[in-house]
Amino acid sequence: MDKKINIGIIGCGHWGPNYVRNFSLMPQARVLWISDLNPERLAHIKKLYPAVKITKDYRKIIRDSSVNAVVVATPTVTHYNIAKDCLHNAKHLLVEKPLSVNFRDASELVALAQNKKRTLMVGHTFEYNPAVNKMKELIKSGKLGKVYYLYSTRTNLGPLRSDVNALWDLAPHDISIFSYILESLPLRVSAHGAGFLQKGIEDIVFVTLYYPRNIIVGIHVSWLNPHKVRQITAVGSKRMLVFDDINSTSPICLYNKGVIRKPCLLPYYNSFREFKLIIQEGKVAIPKIKMEEPLQIECRHFLDCLIRGKEPQSNGRVGLEVVRVLEAIQRSLKDNGRMKEVC
Ligand SMILES: NC(=O)c1ccc[n+]([C@@H]2O[C@H](COP(=O)([O-])OP(=O)(O)OC[C@H]3O[C@@H](n4cnc5c(N)ncnc54)[C@H](O)[C@@H]3O)[C@@H](O)[C@H]2O)c1
Structure with a gap:
């Protein structure tokens, strides 16, 4: 060359x-x-x-x-x-x-x-986004504790397509982000959606993906929505974070909040083995990210x-794995949300 x-x-x-x-x-x-x-x-x-x-x-x-x-x-x-x-x-x-x-x-x-x-x-593109890489680093380093669940919202009014539905148009981003961050593929998926504007082409889709280690992931994609939202939330046992792709200066907020279990010794509890769930409020950190066009x-x-x-x-x-997941989601979509294996 x-x-x-x-x-x-x-x-x-x-x-x-x-x-x-x-x-x-x-x-x-x-x-x-x-x-x-x-x-x-x-x-x-x-x-x-x-x-x-x-x-x-x-x-x-x-x-x-x-x-x-x-x-x-x-x-x-x-x-x-x-x-x-x-x-x-x-x-x-x-x-x-x-x-x-x-x-x-x-x-x-x-x-x-x-x-x-x-x-x-x-x-x-999102696998090259500095904020997505920061999110991956924070999750991998254990800052969030055990990851419980993640979900993304990718909505806007348009642009509409007619060659594919909103799932195939928008969700490849979310599937690639989640699989990249979690370094695994979902095992099972289920999805509901509806097409209001063009026959047989879903404008809105709600997906649930079941990843290994009991991590549950939600995706909401739509091109029929009043708001442009590009957001991912990740919730763990120690901290929570929100990635807002529209906020170009400080796209990630790391919330030092969560719910902890404390042994409860109060007399009206039956034994000292009882636990109380306590909500912990903490500071919000905004990690420094050197942004560059992904x-x-x-x-x-x-x-x-x-x-x-x-x-x-x-x-x-x-790319092939993302298509494999999309196909499983599409099967569920056509089968009224019945759970499908990603195979
Ligand atoms: N990575 C991202 O963030 C991102 C963002 C937007 C779109 N996309 C992807 O990019 C692709 C294009 O999306 P778009 O929004 O630009 O669509 P678009 O419809 O605006 O543009 C597609 C263009 O391709 C042209 N075209 C069609 N068939 C052709 C052919 N045989 N030879 C030459 N040109 C041809 C059309 O005339 C049109 O101008 C899609 O696959 C979409 O999913 C990716």
């Missing part, structure tokens, strides 16, 4: 331009091509980045032998076909989340990347993996 890594970006709607911006700022990369079906999107990007070549046909990018790596930021239903074409043309790949719309296609992509000896990374860290990591031949943090297998 020569000094600069030549990159093609397929899909320049809402999210793709963020890749163009980030890779354009990196000295090790050159954004050579962008592709979109919509000529207005192409004209818009061309205005901002005149040196970039544009095309409506992404095959032009993957047939260009000077392109080393491709980013796929098209709608989820298209990921599999485009990613497969890229791998067959020996391109390294960064595919947006979720890797595909089913486990079978996602496993095929992982196997293909392995056969072709190409890097396959999935855009699980997508910038993700892009840098991708380049670093290509240069050093390293496996990405959110590699194809990690």
